[in-house]
Amino acid sequence: MKKPTAYKCTKCGRVTTYARLRCLSCRNERFERVTPAETATLVTATEVHMLPVGFDVRFLRVGIAEFPDGSRVTGWLVSERIPPGTRVDVRWEPIRERDGEKTYGFTFHPSG
Amino acid sequence: MRDVAIIGAGQTKFARTEWPLVDLLVEGTRTALADVRIDETLIQSVLVANMGAGMLNHQSGVASAVVDALGIFPAHAELVENGPASGASAVKLGFLGIAAGYYDIVLVVGGEKMRAVTGWESTDFVATLTHPVAEYIYGITLPSMAGLFARLYMDKYGITPEHLAMVAIKNHDNAMLNPVAHIQQPITMEGILHRPEAVVNNPIVADPLRLFDCCPVSDGAAGLVLCAADRAKEFCEKPVLVAGIGQATDTQVLHEREDPTDLKAVRLASEQAFRMAGVRPSDVDVAELHDAFTILEIAESEHAGFFEKGTGHRAIERGETRIGGKLPINPSGGLKARGHPVGATGIAQLVELVFQLRGDAGDRQVKDARVGYACNFGGFGNNVLATILKKG
Amino acid sequence: MNELEATLRPKETVQPPYPAKRIVLASGESMIVRQATREEVPGLLEALEPLLWVERDYYDIVGARTFAELLGWKRYRVRDEYCLVGILDGMLVGLVNGRSLSRNIGISLHTLALRRGLRIGAHLFAAKMEYHIEYLNQKEVYIVAESPIGFRRWMIEYSLEERPHVHHELGGVISYALTRPLYFDSKDRLVVGERPVSDEMLASTFDFEIPEPDMLITQVSGRPE
Numbered sequence: 001m002k003k004p005t006a007y008k009c010t011k012c013g014r015v016t017t018y019a020r021l022r023c024l025s026c027r028n029e030r031f032e033r034v035t036p037a038e039t040a041t042l043v044t045a046t047e048v049h050m051l052p053v054g055f056d057v058r059f060l061r062v063g064i065a066e067f068p069d070g071s072r073v074t075g076w077l078v079s080e081r082i083p084p085g086t087r088v089d090v091r092w093e094p095i096r097e098r099d100g101e102k103t104y105g106f107t108f109h110p111s112g
Numbered sequence: 113m114r115d116v117a118i119i120g121a122g123q124t125k126f127a128r129t130e131w132p133l134v135d136l137l138v139e140g141t142r143t144a145l146a147d148v149r150i151d152e153t154l155i156q157s158v159l160v161a162n163m164g165a166g167m168l169n170h171q172s173g174v175a176s177a178v179v180d181a182l183g184i185f186p187a188h189a190e191l192v193e194n195g196p197a198s199g200a201s202a203v204k205l206g207f208l209g210i211a212a213g214y215y216d217i218v219l220v221v222g223g224e225k226m227r228a229v230t231g232w233e234s235t236d237f238v239a240t241l242t243h244p245v246a247e248y249i250y251g252i253t254l255p256s257m258a259g260l261f262a263r264l265y266m267d268k269y270g271i272t273p274e275h276l277a278m279v280a281i282k283n284h285d286n287a288m289l290n291p292v293a294h295i296q297q298p299i300t301m302e303g304i305l306h307r308p309e310a311v312v313n314n315p316i317v318a319d320p321l322r323l324f325d326c327c328p329v330s331d332g333a334a335g336l337v338l339c340a341a342d343r344a345k346e347f348c349e350k351p352v353l354v355a356g357i358g359q360a361t362d363t364q365v366l367h368e369r370e371d372p373t374d375l376k377a378v379r380l381a382s383e384q385a386f387r388m389a390g391v392r393p394s395d396v397d398v399a400e401l402h403d404a405f406t407i408l409e410i411a412e413s414e415h416a417g418f419f420e421k422g423t424g425h426r427a428i429e430r431g432e433t434r435i436g437g438k439l440p441i442n443p444s445g446g447l448k449a450r451g452h453p454v455g456a457t458g459i460a461q462l463v464e465l466v467f468q469l470r471g472d473a474g475d476r477q478v479k480d481a482r483v484g485y486a487c488n489f490g491g492f493g494n495n496v497l498a499t500i501l502k503k504g
Numbered sequence: 505m506n507e508l509e510a511t512l513r514p515k516e517t518v519q520p521p522y523p524a525k526r527i528v529l530a531s532g533e534s535m536i537v538r539q540a541t542r543e544e545v546p547g548l549l550e551a552l553e554p555l556l557w558v559e560r561d562y563y564d565i566v567g568a569r570t571f572a573e574l575l576g577w578k579r580y581r582v583r584d585e586y587c588l589v590g591i592l593d594g595m596l597v598g599l600v601n602g603r604s605l606s607r608n609i610g611i612s613l614h615t616l617a618l619r620r621g622l623r624i625g626a627h628l629f630a631a632k633m634e635y636h637i638e639y640l641n642q643k644e645v646y647i648v649a650e651s652p653i654g655f656r657r658w659m660i661e662y663s664l665e666e667r668p669h670v671h672h673e674l675g676g677v678i679s680y681a682l683t684r685p686l687y688f689d690s691k692d693r694l695v696v697g698e699r700p701v702s703d704e705m706l707a708s709t710f711d712f713e714i715p716e717p718d719m720l721i722t723q724v725s726g727r728p729e
C-alpha cells in the first residue's frame with residue numbers, strides 16, 4: 001500500500017504535506033521526509049457542484065484537515081457531510097486517473 | 113515620486129461577445145481614449161492586463177498586438193499577468209513608470225475573453241491559480257476555496273445565507289443603473305432563498321455558496337489613461353489622482369495560512385495604500401471591492417478597515433453599503449453583476465471610481481465622492497492590491 | 505379530412521394533459537408552465553426562426569430541429585408529441601417538447617430557454633420529466649444531448665443511465681434514460697412549482713408575445729450591442 005510523504009523542515013520543524021523548495025516559516029531549504037499521522041481533525045469542508053474539466057460527477061466533497069502536529073492538508077471528504085471539528089482518518093488513495101496513470105491523494109473518512 | 117493622475121477611463125459592456133481577444137482589448141482602449149482629448153502618439157507605453165490569452169485564446173504577444181492594432185508605434189508594450197489582480201497590477205506598474213519620471217503618459221487596458229470556452233473549461237483555467245499538488249489535483253477551484261473560506265467565516269461571525277443574499281441583491285440592483293454591466297437582472301430574497309423554488313433558482317455551487325453568491329463568467333475590457341499629474345489639465349478638465357497603492361502576498365495554499373479566515377494580504381495592502389494616500393478608511397466615500405463571491409465583499413470590507421472584524425454583515429443589514437448609505441460598496445454592481453472578465457476587473461473597478469469622483473456616475477452617483485478605494489483580489493487572496501483615488 | 509390525409513396522419517393516443525403550474529423565479533416574477541396547443545405553433549415557430557442561424561451553443565441545430573418537430577406536430581405528421589411553454593408576464597421565455605414512443609417510454613426532444621440568467625431551461629426540462637413520469641406514468645424517458653452544456657446539465661445532474669442499445673431519433677450517440685427511481689430520487693432538488701394556477705393567471709398566458717429577434721439573438725449569442 002502506498003504511503004504519503006510529508007516534509008519536515010530541518011530547522012524549525014514545520015511540516016508540509018507536499019514538496020516545497022523552501023520552508024514557509026523560516027525559508028530553510030532542507031527537509032526530512034516524514035509520514036503524516038493517520039488521523040486528523042476536519043477544519044472546514046464544502047460540497048462542490050461546479051467542477052472543472054476531468055470530473056464527470058455531480059459533485060465532490062473537499063475539505064481541509066489538521067494533523068496533531070498542527071500541519072494541515074487538503075483532500076477529499078469521503079462521507080456524507082460532517083461538521084468541522086470531526087475526527088477523520090486520513091488515507092492516501094488513488095483519487096483520479098489521468099493518461100492511464102493513477103494519481104494518489106489524501107482522503108478523509110470519519111473516524112470510528 | 114511624481115504625482116500621477118487618471119485622465120481617461122472607459123470600459124466595454126461586459127457580456128459574452130463574439131469579438132476576438134485583441135479586438136476586445138482595443139475596444140477597451142478606445143473607450144478610455146474617447147474619454148480624453150489626447151494625441152495618441154503621445155502614449156509612451158501600453159500595459160495589457162490579461163490572464164487567459166494563452167490558455168483560453170491560444171494567443172501570445174498580446175500587448176504588442178494591441179499596439180499594432182492601434183498603430184501607435186513605437187510605444188512600449190507589456191503584458192501583466194497577476195491572476196484576477198492583473199488589472200490593478202498593470203495600473204501599479206503604469207503608475208510607477210510615471211512616478212519615476214520614465215514616462216509621462218501610459219495607457220493601461222485589461223481584458224479577457226472567458227466565453228471562448230465552456231463553463232467548466234473556464235473554471236479549470238481559473239483553478240490553475242491553485243497549487244498543482246496540494247490543491248488542483250483534488251478538483252479544487254476558486255468557488256471551492258470560497259466555499260471552504262465561507263463555511264469558516266460564516267460560522268465564526270454568525271453570517272447567514274440571508275446576509276450573502278443581501279450583497280447579491282444590492283449589487284444586482286446597482287448593476288441595473290450601470291449600462292455596461294453584464295448582468296442586468298434584479299433578484300429577490302424570495303426567489304433566491306426563501307421560496308421552495310430557490311433550490312433550482314439558486315443551486316449550490318460550493319456550499320454554503322450558491323449560484324447567486326458567485327460572479328458570472330464574462331468577456332470584456334476596460335482602459336485607463338494615466339498621466340503625470342502636472343500635465344493632466346492639458347488633456348482633461350477633471351483628472352483623478354492615484355493617491356495610494358498597496359500590495360501584499362500571502363500563501364498560495366489556503367490550508368497553509370495560520371488563520372484561514374484572515375485575509376492578511378487585504379489588510380496589509382490596504383494599510384500600505386492608506387499610508388501612502390495620507391487618508392484613513394473613514395475618509396473613503398465609495399469603494400469597489402472584489403466580490404467574486406458575496407462572502408468576499410463582507411470579508412474584504414472588514415479587512416480593509418471599513419468595519420470591525422465580524423461586523424461587515426451588520427453594515428449590510430443596516431443598508432450602510434447601498435448607494436446613499438454611509439459607505440456605498442460596489443455601486444457599479446461589483447464583480448457579482450457588473451461582471452468579471454478576469455484581466456479587466458481591476459481596471460473596471462478604477463473606471464467606476466473615476467466616474468464617481470468626477471461626478472459622472474449618473475443614476476448610481478455617490479453624493480460628494482472625493483476619495484475612492486478599490487480592492488483587487490488575486491488568487492484566493494494570495495496577491496492583493498489596494499488602490500486609493502482622490503478627486504483632483 | 506380526405507381519405508389520403510387520414511392515411512398520412514398517425515393514430516394518436518389520448519394523453520393526459522399537463523396541469524399548469526407557477527414557478528417563482530430568482531427575480532421574484534412568476535413563470536407559468538403550461539401545455540401549448542397546436543394553434544399556438546405558428547407563434548412558436550416565429551419565435552424560433554431567428555435562432556436558425558446562431559451557431560453559438562448549438563442554437564442553430566436545436567432551433568432548426570425544434571422548428572421541424574413543432575411543425576410536424578402541427579401538421580399531424582408526428583405521433584403523440586407535446587410541447588410545454590414557459591410564459592413570464594405574457595412573454596414566451598422558453599419551451600420544451602417531447603413525445604411518447606410507447607405507453608411506457610417517452611422521448612425527450614428539445615429544451616430551449618429564450619431568456620437567460622433565471623434557470624428557465626432547468627425548470628422547463630424538469631417540467632418535461634415531471635410530465636412523462638408523473639402524468640403520462642411512463643417507466644423511463646430517453647434523452648440525448650446535442651451540446652456539451654446539455655450533456656453536463658442533464659446526464660450528470662440527473663445521474664442518467666446509459667442505454668447503449670437505444671438509437672434516439674436525435675442522434676447516433678449513446679442514449680441515456682431517466683427512470684422512475686432516478687426521477688423520484690432527484691425530484692426534491694430539481695422539480696418545483698405550485699398548482700393549481702388560477703384561471704385568471706392561466707388566461708394571461710394565452711396570446712403570448714414573442715421576443716424581438718435582435719434582443720433574442722443578443723441574449724443567446726451575446727452579439728455586441
